[in-house]
Every structure is written in structure tokens, then in C-alpha cells.
Amino acid sequence: xxxxxxxxxIDGTLNNSDGITTETTKKSIKNYLNHGGDIVLxxxxxxxxxxxxxxxxxxxxxxxxxxxxxxxxxxxxxxLFENPINYEAIESxxxxxxxxxxxxxxxxxxxxxxxxxxxxxxxxxxxxxxDVKFLSDIVVYQxxxxxxxxxxxxxxxxxxxxxxxxxxTYYSRAAQRKNENSKVGYFFDICSxxxxxxxxxxxxxxxLKLSRDESISFGDNISDISMFDVTGMSVVPENGKPEAKEKxxxxxxxxxxxxxxxxxxxxxx
Numbered sequence: 503x504x505x506x507x508x509x510x511x512i513d514g515t516l517n518n519s520d521g522i523t524t525e526t527t528k529k530s531i532k533n534y535l536n537h538g539g540d541i542v543l544x545x546x547x548x549x550x551x552x553x554x555x556x557x558x559x560x561x562x563x564x565x566x567x568x569x570x571x572x573x574x575x576x577x578x579x580x581x582l583f584e585n586p587i588n589y590e591a592i593e594s595x596x597x598x599x600x601x602x603x604x605x606x607x608x609x610x611x612x613x614x615x616x617x618x619x620x621x622x623x624x625x626x627x628x629x630x631x632x633d634v635k636f637l638s639d640i641v642v643y644q645x646x647x648x649x650x651x652x653x654x655x656x657x658x659x660x661x662x663x664x665x666x667x668x669x670x671t672y673y674s675r676a677a678q679r680k681n682e683n684s685k686v687g688y689f690f691d692i693c694s695x696x697x698x699x700x701x702x703x704x705x706x707x708x709x710l711k712l713s714r715d716e717s718i719s720f721g722d723n724i725s726d727i728s729m730f731d732v733t734g735m736s737v738v739p740e741n742g743k744p745e746a747k748e749k750x751x752x753x754x755x756x757x758x759x760x761x762x763x764x765x766x767x768x769x770x771x
Contacts, residue, residue, distance in 0.1 A: 503537055505718040505769045507710070509566070509703055509729055510762065512545040512555055514722035515739060518757045523559060530763040531559050537770045542566055542706065544699050546672055546691060546725060548609040548627075548644070549574060568609050568643035569671040569725060570702030571693050583705050586641045587694045591667050595645070595692070596634040598661050605648045611641035644671075645692040652681075655688035662692055669695045672725045700728025707732070718769070720762050722746055737765050 510516050516523055531541060541559075544566040545552050552567040553576060564582075565574045573583040592608075599606065600617070607628050608615045615637070616628040631637070647662075649655040655677060662668050672691040676684035699721075707717060719729035722742035730736035730749050738750035739761040747753055754761035 503539055503769060503771050504716065505735060506538065506716045507540045507542065507707075507712055507718075508534065508766065508769075509542050509544040509699075509717065509719040509733060511699075511721040511723070511726050511729075512543055512547060512552070514741060514757060515720050515726075515762060516543070516555070516559075516757075519741070523555070524760055524763075526760045527763040527766075528559055530760075530766040531561070534766045534770065535560070539769070540564075542703075544570070544703065544719070544721075544729065546644070548614060550613070564706060566699065566702045566706070569691060569693055569697055570699045570728075571643040571697045573702050573706055582709060583702065584641065584643070585694045585697050586643055587645065587692070588667055589638050589642075591665055591694075592637055592642055592645070593634050594665060595662070595668075599647075599658060600634075602654060602658075603650065604654060604658055607646040607648075608637065608642050609644040609646070610637070611643070643693070646689065647692060648687055648689045650687045652684070652688060655690075659690065662690075667695050668692055669697060671697060672723070678724070698728040699726060700730075700732045703729055704732050718765075720765070722757070737762065 540563055541561055542564045543552050543556055546569040549567040549572055552565045565576055571585045575582050606617050614628040615631050670690050671693045674689035677688040677690055715734040717733040718735040719733040720737045721729055722739055724743055724745050726746055727749050736750045737752045737754050738746045739754050740756040754765050
């Protein structure tokens with residue numbers, strides 16, 4: 503089998519539009535593994551979420567989470583690579599937004615934390631903290647930022663872009679499209695400078711002594727494009743963003759039509 507390792511994004515790629523990995527896709531994953539391949543979930547989600555999805559899909563080796571800020575060897579229970587956000591940048595950002603209505607979710611080595619209860623789909627997995635000093639001895643991989651107001655979003659975005667050592671790795675659709683009247687608000691992810699899925703894949707391929715040509719990547723979003731630059735083959739489902747499709751080698755059926763399942767099956771000799 504030429505493509506010995508597959509890097510797969512979760513949301514919009516592995517999962518369908520209902521947030522479910524279908525039994526058809528799970529069957530294809532199992533078949534690919536049984537033929538000697540390996541699959542690494544490569545996601546912007548926090549580490550615990552990625553590991554939970556791995557277990558559901560019968561995966562047990564490596565996980566790339568937080569948009570590439572953490573590579574974890576799950577079998578040996580150890581981090582292979584970390585690119586955390588330094589505390590000085592976290593403290594500066596916290597002080598900048600503390601008197602605003604902006605909510606942040608911090609993905610850390612010790613779970614998830616938030617500065618207030620506001621974003622319902624994140625709060626159930628995040629503990630509220632009131633003092634940034636709580637984070638001084640905790641490894642922070644990623645900060646998810648949410649704002650209901652466009653002007654506030656732009657103000658915070660500008661601060662991040664002008665803060666040394668930080669980078670924005672993902673924008674929500676409303677933020678990306680600069681929709682000033684979004685009913686759902688504006689979200690973006692912050693990581694340490696140099697963090698990307700592509701850089702994480704490069705590290706892991708080198709660690710595993712695998713070549714670019716032995717790898718394949720699957721993704722649907724702009725944040726997945728860095729994967730395409732470092733793998734031998736890149737695949738985007740039909741539901742993917744136009745920018746991602748433009749960079750892909752193959753456009754497969756959508757995530758609601760088990761598109762990646764079809765490609766995985768075709769890789770087996």
C-alpha cells in the first residue's frame with residue numbers, strides 16, 4: 503500500500519453534518535488499518551476530544567490536536583511535540599479582554615477553562631476561572647475566542663495579530679466572511695506562532711521515518727491547507743471550503759456521502 507499513513511480532520515471531514523462518524527466510514531478505517539495503514543486524527547479540537555473520537559473509531563496510536571500545537575503518542579502516553587502559548591502572551595491577552603464581553607476557552611494540559619459562562623456549546627466542558635495567574639503553571643495549547651459584536655471581534659483580532667508570538671489559526675464562517683450582522687457571533691482560534699497542522703505532520707512523518715509520498719491528508723477547511731502542502735496526496739470532500747478545494751489533489755463526495763470512506767477503500771492494493 504503506497505499511502506501508509508492518513509491524516510484526517512474531524513469536523514466537516516470525518517464527521518458528517520450531524521457530527522457523526524458513520525458506520526460505513528468506521529468500517530473503511532478498520533479495513534485500512536488491517537491492511538497495514540495508520541490513521542492520525544488531525545484536528546483543531548482539544549486533546550481529550552480527539553482521543554475520544556479515536557477510541558470511537560478504533561484508533562490507538564497518534565493524535566494531533568489543537569491545530570497542531572500538540573502531537574501525542576497515545577500508546578505510550580507521552581507528548582512527542584508541544585508548541586504552547588507562552589504565559590506572558592496569555593496574561594497580556596487576558597488583561598486586554600477582561601473588561602469586555604469577549605469569552606475565551608483555553609485548551610490546556612489540564613483540561614479546558616473559560617473566563618465566563620456564555621458560549622453554551624463549550625461551557626459544558628470548561629471550568630470557569632477568574633484569575634489569569636491560575637494559568638501560570640499550566641500548559642496552554644490553544645485559545646478559542648468568541649464575541650457577539652463585530653467591532654469587538656475586530657478589536658481583539660487586531661490585538662492578537664500585533665502580539666508577538668501569537669497567530670490566528672482558524673476563523674468561523676461569519677468572521678472569515680466579515681459578516682457584520684451575524685446572529686451567532688464571531689469566533690477564532692489562537693495558537694503559538696508556527697503552529698499548524700502541516701508543521702505537526704512534518705514532525706510526525708520525520709519521527710516515524712515516513713516520506714511525504716507515503717502519506718495522504720483529508721480536510722475541508724482553510725486551516726487544513728497546510729496539511730496538503732506536506733503530504734503526498736490531499737483530499738477535500740465536496741462540502742469543503744472553495745479555498746481548500748482549490749488546493750486539493752482530489753475532490754471526493756461530501757461528508758454526508760461517506761466521501762473519505764470511498765478514498766480509504768481505494769488506497770488498499
